[in-house]
Amino acid sequence: MITLSQIRENPEQVIQRLAIKHIDAIATIHQILDLDDRKKTAQKKLDDNLSQSNAIAKEIGIIFKQGKAADADLLKEKSANLKNVAKELSSEFDRLKEELDALLVALPNVPHSSIKPGRTAEDNEIIRSSGEVFTKEAAPLPHWDLSARYDLIDFGLGSKITGAGFPVYKKQGARLQRALINFFLDQALAAGYQEIQPPYLVNEASAFGTGQLPDKDAQMYYVQLDDLYLIPTAEVPVTNLYRDQILKVDDLPVKNVAYSACFRREAGSYGKDVRGLNRLHQFDKVEIVQITRPEYSYRTLEEMVQYVTGLLEKLELPYRVVKLCGGDISFASAMTYDMEVFAAGQQKWLEVSSVSNFETFQSNRMKLRFKDETGKTALAHTLNGSALALPRIVAALLEDNQTAEGIRIPAALIPFTGFDFIK
RNA sequence: GGAGAGAUGGCAGAGUGGUCGAAUGCGGCGGUCUUGAAAACCGUUGACCUCUUACGGGGUCCGGGGGUUCGAAUCCCUCUCUCUCCGCCA
Numbered sequence: 410m411i412t413l414s415q416i417r418e419n420p421e422q423v424i425q426r427l428a429i430k431h432i433d434a435i436a437t438i439h440q441i442l443d444l445d446d447r448k449k450t451a452q453k454k455l456d457d458n459l460s461q462s463n464a465i466a467k468e469i470g471i472i473f474k475q476g477k478a479a480d481a482d483l484l485k486e487k488s489a490n491l492k493n494v495a496k497e498l499s500s501e502f503d504r505l506k507e508e509l510d511a512l513l514v515a516l517p518n519v520p521h522s523s524i525k526p527g528r529t530a531e532d533n534e535i536i537r538s539s540g541e542v543f544t545k546e547a548a549p550l551p552h553w554d555l556s557a558r559y560d561l562i563d564f565g566l567g568s569k570i571t572g573a574g575f576p577v578y579k580k581q582g583a584r585l586q587r588a589l590i591n592f593f594l595d596q597a598l599a600a601g602y603q604e605i606q607p608p609y610l611v612n613e614a615s616a617f618g619t620g621q622l623p624d625k626d627a628q629m630y631y632v633q634l635d636d637l638y639l640i641p642t643a644e645v646p647v648t649n650l651y652r653d654q655i656l657k658v659d660d661l662p663v664k665n666v667a668y669s670a671c672f673r674r675e676a677g678s679y680g681k682d683v684r685g686l687n688r689l690h691q692f693d694k695v696e697i698v699q700i701t702r703p704e705y706s707y708r709t710l711e712e713m714v715q716y717v718t719g720l721l722e723k724l725e726l727p728y729r730v731v732k733l734c735g736g737d738i739s740f741a742s743a744m745t746y747d748m749e750v751f752a753a754g755q756q757k758w759l760e761v762s763s764v765s766n767f768e769t770f771q772s773n774r775m776k777l778r779f780k781d782e783t784g785k786t787a788l789a790h791t792l793n794g795s796a797l798a799l800p801r802i803v804a805a806l807l808e809d810n811q812t813a814e815g816i817r818i819p820a821a822l823i824p825f826t827g828f829d830f831i832k
Numbered sequence: 833g834g835a836g837a838g839a840u841g842g843c844a845g846a847g848u849g850g851u852c853g854a855a856u857g858c859g860g861c862g863g864u865c866u867u868g869a870a871a872a873c874c875g876u877u878g879a880c881c882u883c884u885u886a887c888g889g890g891g892u893c894c895g896g897g898g899g900u901u902c903g904a905a906u907c908c909c910u911c912u913c914u915c916u917c918c919g920c921c922a
Contacts, residue, residue: 452882456891463891466903470850488902655842655879776880784861786879 410513412773412788416441426519429526429735434516441512448505455498462491514623518770520735521707521744527734536746538729539722549811551754552804553685556582559816559831561807562686574675574683574690581831585806585818586693588825589799590668593695593720597666597796600716602697605667607646610637615649618775620741620767627676639672643696644793651700652775655786661779662709663700666796668693686800687759693799699792702779703768706790707744710766713794714746717762720797723821726805727751729758743768750801754808759801764794807831 416423420438427434465488472484525534556562561582567575578586594604616622616638621629630639640646647667656663671694682688697716701709714730721728733745748762769788772778778786810817816831823829 449882452891456882459892460890462902466901467851469902473850482902485902492902778879784877 410770410774411516411519412769413441413445413513415519417445423519426522427517429520429524430517430738431526431528431736432517437512437516441509444505444509444512448502448509451498451502451505455495455502458491458495458498462488462495465491517740518743518767520738520742521766524738524744525734526736528736529734530737532734533737533747534732534734536730536732539718539727549753549808551685552752552807555754555807555811555816556685561585561831562803564685572690574688576686576689581826581828582803584826584828585803585822585831586799588822588827589797589802590693590695592822592825593796594666594668596720596723597695597697600664602664602666605643605647605650605665607640607643607650607667607669609640609646609669609672610635611640611645611649612637615645615652618649618652619645619771620774621645628674630672630674640669641673642671642694642793642795643667643669644698647696647698648700648771648777648791648793649775651777651789654777656700656777656779656789658702658779658781661700661702661789662705663698665698666695667698668695670694671798686804689800695796695799697794697796700772700777700789701792702781703787703790706766706768706792709790709792710744710746710764713764713792713796714748717748717764717794717796721748721750721761723819724802724806725819725821726802726809728761739765741765741767741770743770748797750805750809752801752805752808754811755804759805761801761805762795762797765792767791767793 411423416438420442424434424438465484469484469488525532527533550558553562553564559582560580561578563577563579564573566577567573570577598604610632613622613636616629621638621641629641631637632639646669647665650665651663670691672691673689675688675690686692697713699709699713718728718730728748728750731747731749733742733747738745742765745763745765747760748764749758750761751757752759768790771791772788777789777791779789780786806819807816810819814830814832818826818829818831
């Protein structure tokens with residue numbers, strides 16, 4: 410969530426930036442400032458009251474030690490009166506604090522100054538494209554036809570044992586999937602990331618920390634019996650590893666990579682690009698997470714984009730880098746780049762990675778701080794990105810490398826698959 | 833799932849209901865000594881909120897929440913987590 414000091418220091422700027430995300434925050438921001446003032450006043454009153462009570466308690470302690478217990482009665486009465494007042498002051502303070510927090514938690518992150526105020530994905534800015542979009546076949550097939558032809562993925566079987574959106578990978582399809590996971594992890598390791606294997610279920614505090622709660626609770630599967638959420642991305646457990654921590658400067662940057670299955674309910678998205686692997690309830694993803702000092706976070710963001718496009722180049726996939734506009738950027742993000750690959754069979758660009766800088770939005774929620782060389786503590790910046798999401802990569806690999814004889818495997822992947830052709 | 837024990841500062845580990853934000857040790861930081869380092873010695877070392885231009889105050893925090901009391905790290909209730917034993921089991 411946005412920090413109070415951010416709002417106090419420059420409320421106009423916060424309002425203007427939120428307008429880029431198409432949020433009219435004028436009333437809310439003024440309400441926040443007003444509540445904050447009232448909260449402070451209430452706190453001062455309460456603190457003064459408690460201070461008096463503390464003094465009296467100490468005095469009574471001394472009297473007791475001197476063995477003059479009877480003399481304490483008057484003070485006791487005085488203290489009791491103070492306590493009655495304190496109760497009211499305290500509940501007033503709590504009420505204001507709750508009201509204030511509720512407003513703060515509901516506000517999305519302030520976008521970076523460079524973010525353009527577009528409405529939809531149509532308005533996103535294409536930063537760069539990798540060369541030509543190739544189509545070797547005259548009439549390339551979509552991956553769902555290819556995976557049926559070569560028996561790689563069985564959607565019907567997944568529906569039978571679970572439901573729609575839970576495909577079963579088979580034979581070379583399953584091996585390709587495993588090869589990609591290993592390839593991505595090895596690449597990340599070589600780039601200096603530390604490997605993590607996180608839990609796939611998280612508690613409420615974790616889901617809140619990265620911003621899934623309370624905003625996107627309909628997106629997560631919830632296990633009611635144990636009050637746990639299935640992770641929609643490894644970002645949630647891997648970032649929350651550092652919740653309530655004060656890191657040393659030497660610990661930064663934290664660079665973690667994790668493979669995990671991801672679970673998304675995708676409520677409300679039925680009928681929209683849901684064919685084949687395009688949108689699933691369960692999918693595999695390798696995620697990179699970084700925690701940096703504020704002054705380095707945007708450099709890190711660019712570096713992460715470079716890293717991800719490097720992967721796409723090794724996979725020989727045509728891609729483009731898209732910078733999201735205000736209307737398309739997520740609740741928690743200050744800046745996001747999407748990487749898209751071209752799937753020849755569908756003649757469509759598919760989003761395979763989303764790399765974001767959250768600045769202090771997540772770290773403020775989870776109290777993730779670092780102590781600089783002068784001994785001052787400050788909120789760290791958090792970033793993450795898919796590197797990469799498997800299903801759409803598989804879709805593009807199948808569609809873009811199809812030939813009449815079968816499907817070619819890119820050279821970089823062959824050591825991991827153990828085969829160079831799908832027949 | 834059943835029975836028991838526990839949760840204190842970066843770590844280890846004391847703590848009688850009263851001046852305890854908390855002994856002590858280790859670690860960290862600064863200094864003395866040294867050509868330099870180590871050792872030794874001395875000092876210092878939590879987070880958050882808030883008042884004040886400043887100097888400097890006040891408040892909260894001993895796993896979370898609630899209660900008893902003039903006063904709680906210490907007593908009571910409750911939740912969570914950890915450990916030990918038993919049961920079940922990949």
